[in-house]
Each structure stands twice: as C-alpha cells, then as structure tokens.
Amino acid sequence: MNLKEALNVASEELMKTGSLDAKLEAEVLLRHVLKIDRAAMFRDLDEDISMEDSSNIASLVKRRIKREPLAYITGVKEFYGLPFVVSEDVLIPRQETELLVDAAIVQAKSLGKNQISIVDVGTGSGAIAVSLALNIPTSSIIAVDISEAALAIADDNRRTHGLYSRIKLRRGNLLEPIIDKIDILVSNLPYIRSDKLTSLQEEVLREPVVALDGGYDGLELIKRLLFQAVDKMSNPGVILFEIDPDQASEAVKLCQQFFPSAITTVLKDLSNNERAVLLEIR
Ligand SMILES: C[S@@+](CC[C@H](N)C(=O)[O-])C[C@H]1O[C@@H](n2cnc3c(N)ncnc32)[C@H](O)[C@@H]1O
Numbered sequence: 001m002n003l004k005e006a007l008n009v010a011s012e013e014l015m016k017t018g019s020l021d022a023k024l025e026a027e028v029l030l031r032h033v034l035k036i037d038r039a040a041m042f043r044d045l046d047e048d049i050s051m052e053d054s055s056n057i058a059s060l061v062k063r064r065i066k067r068e069p070l071a072y073i074t075g076v077k078e079f080y081g082l083p084f085v086v087s088e089d090v091l092i093p094r095q096e097t098e099l100l101v102d103a104a105i106v107q108a109k110s111l112g113k114n115q116i117s118i119v120d121v122g123t124g125s126g127a128i129a130v131s132l133a134l135n136i137p138t139s140s141i142i143a144v145d146i147s148e149a150a151l152a153i154a155d156d157n158r159r160t161h162g163l164y165s166r167i168k169l170r171r172g173n174l175l176e177p178i179i180d181k182i183d184i185l186v187s188n189l190p191y192i193r194s195d196k197l198t199s200l201q202e203e204v205l206r207e208p209v210v211a212l213d214g215g216y217d218g219l220e221l222i223k224r225l226l227f228q229a230v231d232k233m234s235n236p237g238v239i240l241f242e243i244d245p246d247q248a249s250e251a252v253k254l255c256q257q258f259f260p261s262a263i264t265t266v267l268k269d270l271s272n273n274e275r276a277v278l279l280e281i282r
Contacts, residue, residue: 001054004045006030013061025070029060032074067202080131085156089149091211093127096269097188099276100240101131103267104186107238107278108136111183117234119144119178121187121225124211126154126167128186133158133166139184141167144177147210174221175228183234187225188242193218219247219254226258239279248274255279 001009010026019025031041033056034049049057063073071077071092077084079093080101086092108116116139120129123143133141143158145151151169158167170177175185191214192200204212214220222241229239239259243251248266255264255277262281269275 002046002048003030003034003041006049006054006057007041007045010057010061014064017065017067025064026061028070028074029064030057033057033060067206069203069206072206077125077127079125079127080135082127082131082134082161084125084127084130085153085160086125087153088206089147089208090124090153091207093125096271096273096275097128097242098131099267099269100186100188100242101128101135103240103276103278104132104184104238105135107184107240107280108132108139111236111238113183114138115140116183117180118142118184118186119175119182121174121185122146122189122211122221123154123169124150124188126157126169128188129154129167130157130161130163132186133163134161139166142170142178143167144170144172144174146171146173147208150208150211174225175232178232181234181237182229182232183237185225185229185233185237185239185241187222187240189221189225190214191218191222191242191244191247217250218244219250222251223254226254230258233281235281237281239281240276242276243274245273245275248277251277 007026007030011023014022014025033053060073071086077086077092080098118139118141120143123129123145126143129141129143151171190212192212194213194216252264259279262279265278266274267276267278
C-alpha cells in the first residue's frame with residue numbers, strides 16, 4: 001500500500017464516526033507513525049509504506065474511532081504556537097485559553113516592573129506558564145497544581161522549553177503553596193458544573209475529572225481562589241481567569257465582592273464568547 005492509499009483508508013474509517021476533521025486527523029495519525037512532516041507526506045504520496053507502519057496506523061485509527069482524543073494518541077498538542085507533551089493526566093490545552101496568555105502579556109507590559117512574579121494556578125500541562133515565560137522575559141513563574149501526575153507533565157514541558165529555572169512547580173490547593181506577593185495571577189481552573197459532567201462529549205470525558213469539575217455552580221474553585229488572592233496580590237496587580245460564557249455575570253459579581261475597588265472586565269475569545277475575566281487591582 002502506498003502513502004496515498006493509506007491516507008484514504010484511514011480517513012474513510014474515521015469518516016464513519018461522523019468526524020468532520022476525518023481527513024486532517026488521518027494525516028496527523030499517519031505522520032505521527034511515519035515521523036514525517038506535512039511537506040514530506042505530500043512529497044512521498046506514491047511511496048510504499050511497510051506492513052508494520054500500516055498496521056500501526058490502523059491501530060491508532062481504531063483508538064480514535066473509540067473516541068480517544070487525537071492529542072492523547074499522538075501525545076502532543078500545540079498551544080500558543082508551541083508543542084506541549086500531553087497525557088491522560090492533563091487537560092488538553094484549548095485554543096480559547098490563549099486569550100489568557102495574550103491578556104497577561106499586555107498586562108505585564110503595562111505593570112512596567114523590572115521583575116514580574118506570575119502564578120499559574122491549575123497549570124496542568126504547564127501550557128500557560130511556559131507560554132508566559134517565553135513571552136515575558138522579565139517574569140518568574142510559579143505553577144501550581146493539585147495533581148502530582150499533572151505536575152510531572154508540566155515538568156517535562158518546562159524542561160523541553162528550557163525553562164527549568166524560570167518556572168517553579170508546586171503541588172497544592174490553589175494559592176496555599178504561595179508565600180510571596182503575586183503581580184499577575186492567571187488561572188484556568190475547572191469551571192464545569194458537576195451536574196453537567198455526564199453530558200459532556202466522549203472525548204472530553206477522557207480528560208481527568210479533577211481538570212473539569214467546578215463544583216455545584218462551576219464557580220466553586222474560582223470563588224476560593226479569589227478569596228485566597230485577597231491577601232496575596234500586589235498592588236498594582238492583575239488577576240486573569242477563564243470562565244464558561246454563561247458564568248460571566250456571576251464571575252463579575254464575585255470579583256466585585258472580593259476586590260470592590262478593582263476594575264473588572266470580561267474578555268471575549270475569537271468566537272466572540274465571554275471567556276475570561278480580567279481584574280486590575282490599583
Ligand atoms: C481546566 S485544567 C487547566 C489546565 C491548564 N492550565 C490548561 O489551561 O490547559 C485545570 C487544572 O486545575 C487543577 N486543579 C483542580 N483543582 C485544583 C486545586 N484545588 N488547586 C490547584 N489545582 C487544581 C487540575 O488538576 C487541572 O490540571
């Protein structure tokens with residue numbers, strides 16, 4: 001079988017599951033097995049592939065048909081233009097979360113400090129922390145997670161990106177491990193309501209429940225984070241956290257309750273959904 005035929009077989013199999021991205025996913029799986037980039041794949045479409053490669057591609061396609069997320073199969077996900085190792089121990093970084101990184105970079109510039117201390121709570125794969133460290137050279141970052149297994153993945157990612165000394169990892173509950181004052185607190189904590197968890201897409205249900213479950217109203221962890229942040233933020237300082245669009249007005253109320261004199265703004269993602277809250281403490 002040549003590469004083109006293998007690609008067609010894989011995408012037809014994936015199409016049976018109703019996937020809209022069947023062709024693209026087939027390409028990703030094939031390139032993962034053959035360890036080639038896109039250019040090489042198109043160049044070598046007429047080349048034969050070995051029986052071993054063809055059976056490896058077939059077994060990955062089977063896993064995908066069983067709704068295992070593509071990123072867990074390949075073990076890598078791109079975020080903020082950077083590659084991140086992922087496993088079933090971490091949430092797969094989402095494109096909409098890049099909004100938090102964009103906003104934090106802007107805020108870091110406007111704080112105008114020589115050294116900026118950033119805390120990323122619920123770091124998971126470390127995608128936010130790594131992206132910030134690379135884009136804010138004056139930052140020192142502490143990345144916190146309650147999951148030891150997630151921190152092992154974040155450790156991998158900080159090392160791969162050469163950030164071992166710039167990002168400290170701490171295991172703990174929200175801000176409990178943080179002693180020093182924080183200039184920028186950034187967080188994508190779980191915010192899905194507990195009663196909605198069972199109705200999630202099958203791929204999402206493969207992700208760790210500790211990365212999804214936001215308690216009875218979805219805002220439980222965010223509420224606790226804001227409560228803890230009151231004594232830990234610098235002035236001026238910035239808090240940025242991701243939300244579900246349905247939670248925007250409730251989240252703003254919480255910010256006003258814990259930080260009555262701060263400026264609170266709801267930020268929209270590229271799909272025009274209210275996706276994050278920015279709190280400027282002055
Ligand atoms: C939605 S995931 C976000 C992961 C990553 N920051 C991202 O945006 O891709 C939430 C993360 O928060 C962590 N987490 C859940 N409860 C926590 C808590 N009480 N304290 C610290 N981290 C927590 C989970 O283990 C998970 O890694």
